[in-house]
Amino acid sequence: MLFTLIRIFLGVDMALGLFNYAAWTWLAGQPFNIWFLLLSLFSTHLPDADMIPYLIFRKRYRLISHWIFAHHPLLLLSLVALASFGAAKIWVPDAAGYTVGLMTTGVFLHFAHDGLHLQGFPWLSPFTFTQFRLRGGKFSAVPQRELDEWRQHVSRWKQNDPSAADEIIVRTPPITWTQLLLWSAGAIAVAFLIFERGFHNHIS
């Protein structure tokens, strides 16, 4: 489990969270604030919260994928925009645009990462469950045959009755050099921001 935690910590979503934070904070001219950095890291992981109901109900409902309620981009992005706007208006009224931008872009980056999957991503769900992918510079629907093959492949794996830990491990691939490079670049971007802006807890 320790290896899995390290893989999550050094994962692509974590690197995207660092970049998202550095870019928005830079653009909005905000000071470094640890809570907003954590908020950005939270947003790039948020859609995977549906792993929790998936792990609880996967056997009862024979679930194949954990993309249950939080992997509907149109719904989740609108919800996150509204919720972060409401919360920002209460706690940081002068930085509402910054908060909404940071959160919604973070969630979008998570979907973009999921979209690199060979089986594509249901960008228009819940209106259509067609999965789209970018291949050779073209954005197109993944043929149903390929999706069926993938489902069969996962169903065969499920016959071995994988534990909850197995389900998590299979979704956290080994760390690659490209990933480490991406993560380091994200960390350098944040470090540069701290160096340039200094530590302030006041968000303006």
Ligand SMILES: [Zn+2]
């Ligand atoms: Zn996801």
